[in-house]
Amino acid sequence: MSGLLAIFGNMQLWASTLSLSVPLVLPALGGTFSERTGVVNIAMEGIMLIGAFFAVFFSSLTMNPWVGLLGAVVAGGIMAVIFAWAAIRLRSDQVIIGMAVNIFASGLTAYLLNTIFGFGGTPVNTPMLPHLNWPWLGRIPVLGPLLNDQSILVYITLLLVVAGHFFLFHTRLGLRMRAVGENPEAADTAGINVYRIRYLGVLISGFLSALAGAYLSIGVLNSFEVDMTNGRGYIALAAMIFGRWTPFGSFGAALLFGFASALSMPLQSSVAAKNLVQMLPYVVTILALIGVGGKSVAPAADGVPYEAEK
Amino acid sequence: MQNENFQDVTPLERHGFLRALLRAVSTPLVAVILGILLGSVIIEVSGYNAIAAYVSLFQGAFGSGYSIANTLANAVPLILAGLGVAVGFRAGLFNIGAEGQYWMGAIAAVWVGYAVNLPWYLHIPLALAAAAVAGALWGGIVPGLAKAYAGAHEVITTMMMSYVAIFFSHYLLENGPMMEPGYVPQSPVIRSSAFLPVLVKGTQLSAGIFVALAAVAVVYWVLYYTTWGFEIRALGLNRRAARYGGMPVQRNIVLALAVSGLLAGLAGAAQMMGVQHRLYDSFSSGYGYTAIVVALLAKNDPIGVVFSALLFAALGTGAQYMQIGANVPGRMTDVITGLIVFFVAAERMVELASRWLAKRRQQRRSQAGRPGVGPAQGRGAELESKGAGV
């Protein structure tokens, strides 16, 4: 019992909850934008991988992590545009196209890892994104240990959640995005270019997923490993559903799943079967989905391709 | 998941069997060709010789009787798991967790394989049955019930269950209850009474291929000749109509996912009992994910699954050879696989391309000084291209 208390009282747990949530919050936020415009984006898993790889690639190439971040976002954006083109323009099955992107990305990143870096893996001197450390912040109780000395992407993520909420619910473009996801025909007859709005939604999800991937590879580490996203793109989708397709909701749900991951870390040392504990985030995801069940209502046109011109 | 291609299928009587067959395989064929072409671009760009790569890939897969047998062996788990995914698809359910069901089947088969002592004619069926049950439970119980009664999307739940299964196998093997005494995280070897007999000496081809082919026949028969198959197909094409027709929709969702998992579980068993004979500690067999692609390329047709499984088995077998022979990293085949799936799903690309071509042609024509009649012709050309059955 005292062991558990020590675990929950440990600020480190909450700090790592936040840090482990980032690669879920970003794609969950991205998924919110994509699905609000009516495109189910399973490809986020693959786009994250692409982002993770190219972050390391450009970072080690230029020895500048910011170029790495930019490279990740551009590569993720390209992948997202291809996905969007097939899903929107070709009206392909969004889930299947998403699977295709995921398989492709998993293969491509592993292939490029071997081709470019050989079997030794990515260079050990790859620079990573800075962690911010303000002494004044560190002195504040609770908030200090929670927020101080995190990767800069953690702060960016927090800002993006707030900005995402404002954008989706308080701007013209946000209104149009929500309209397109609910009833694309109505939006079309109101003179809105449904395709363009959907491209935008998918592109945002692509950028955010790539950021999440970069966070994994050059935010908390400075290396790329094969399939290092480990299903986070799927968990993020669950977080988005659990969060009822809202930025703040997705953020909260992603924190919950991040907490499950964070919890499994200290438990791994105190409980014998670390492999069982590592199942926790996945089990929590399933339970959350079962719990929220049919109560969470998706945008009405989510996942339905739209044919504009006849 | 409905296939719109079926919308304008003309009856066999009018166009003949060959034409219908051609139409059925044209999209997958085009997708495979495009995938291979684009794959070769990537190989070339990354500094290898694409032709050499494909030659060694092909040699690795079909170059000798030995390699053909290994390709067939590789196809066994793909046929079984692919069949599983296809059954799910037919019911409108996207089981992307075949990987986890494969693992649970493998675990069950291996455990029965070494922990139980029986004559082979009982041991083999028991191990297969245990794997089938384990896979069925993994697919049917959690994702199936969660989908049917709580509306939890099976794409996420089956995927999550996959991770759970893989961590479960780690747990069993890494100092866990199924670890062989010693330091290597692996299970004991199963008893020889649970071995599926090898068909070609020195290769991995075992009697598992018969299990796979039998499963194809059974699934085909069930889907097209039984009332349950009728229910499953109705469910997949129009869930509301299935409910309206008085079919037990919830129950069938659970059952379809269970059968889907059952087949993936059998895939694990066939691989364990026919090839590996023990469980190794690993992150992925790869079969579960490729199975999705197998089903997609086959358009969820049980017979088609055999051929598309052969294709991806060949890619898999050839990949190892390609890595050694042409020095191209074997994961290239995953790139090609992804591309193939993309092109299968993006089948409207061809339609779009021909529409674009027709527009160009018409523009050129109207530039040649025949304005006014243009639009109608453009439209007509587009209709023709649609009729050509892309």
Place this chain on the structure above:
Amino acid sequence: MGTPAAQGSKTANQPPILELQHITKRFPGVVANDDVSLDFRPGEIHAILGENGAGKTTLMNIIYGLYHPDEGQVFMEGRPLNLEGPHAAIAHGIGMVHQHFMLIPVLTVAENIVLGSEPPGFRFDIRRAAAEVKKISEAYHLEIDPWAKVGDLTVGLQQRVEILKAFYRRARVLILDEPTAVLTPSEIEDLFQIMARLKADGIAIAFISHKLDEVMQVADRITIMRRGRVVRTLLPTETNPQELANLMVGREVVLQVKKSPYRPGPVLVDVQNLVVADEHNYPRVNGVSFQIRRGEILGLAGVDGNGQRELIEAIVGLRPVRSGKVLFAGRDITGLSPRQVSRAGISYIPQDRQGDGLVLNFTVAENLILKDYNGPQIARRGRIDFRRVRERAQRLVGQYGVAPPNPSLLAGNLSGGNQQKVILAREMGLAPEFLIAAQPTRGLDVGAIEYIHKRLLELRDQGKAILLFSLELEEILSLSDEIAVIYKGQIMDIVPGDKATREGLGLLMLGARKSA
């Protein structure tokens, strides 16, 4: 009728604001519009009359930029228009109220109206949007609360939102596509008042309809379309409903259904105090009771969304019953599964034939066994006997005149009328004692409607019971022996079919209890 709209147009000699010349539009397999030329003038209501499938909606969608014509040209004030999309049509002052409302239920009235033409700026200024909507709604005397959620509004008010959408975008031409189809009689009167005012303001109105009396009542000019072509344009003063009907259908039409006298038998269906909730647990049917006798058609009249769907789905077992009872031939069938209900002798033609009634990617033959594929006639120990499936399909397809008569065609490749015939054949083939028909003729052409009415009446004359739910009051009036009016999940009154009037039913449909 005394509406201002009916008084002759004084503006008929004005030059047209919108003109269509030689419009042709083809879809795979059909010519939806064939060399159509028309014009619309300011301050005039120009009715486009035609059957379902005559090409009216396609034509309007061309004007609105949703479809592109294969041939021909649209002119606005004499200048050719290049309508590459709705935004271009909107910019030129064309507004359209679609048959199926183009609204987003989860958004507010103001958001819906300004969508796509919001007040400028990156931020969405919801207050300013609401203020502007308020102003427009006052200017056109179309009262509405800008802050209300559209999903909470009545159908009549939703239509008002659609009209305001057009005027927020400064429409000078207003297309109303079958605007009365979803309204109650009194809402229709309101709409006609609104149209009259708009006409006085100099708006050109295109009024799409297939209802003869309405067209006669409000139109200044009438154009009849049939099979994609313009048959004739004439003035209401120089024609009559019978002539319009004949022109519309292309042959002599019997406007009245021939019905044998009502000979009620014993009570077969007895619904007692039924309470049913919808998906969100909101009660939609609040204590409904009625009886249906053998040899009787009970018409269920009401505005859409007053619990009809829930009531019917509860009877057939597709929806749980909260309380109350359904007795069928004396037996309590409450809470039985759809299959048990079907086996008890109850057939059901669902209102959404493509969504519920058919599997479009199944063949006609497969659709014909959708309900008894595992029954003794078709299956043996879990196996389907395809010889019997074929035999049944051949027989039913012939008997019900499904065209083309090929049971191995996919149901999705049939026309709407033939799809409905497949459903009818299947449901009648089960030899039901009680048939529930939900909007059985919606969207069908006159020939198919006549056919289905004939079959329903035959069934009634054989001594079966029928529950007919329709939003078309004419259909209810012409077929029913008894008419039950439902409002907010309650039966307002049950009146004999021969004594019921449009006006009386209209009042009941708005909740006026027993005043008819």
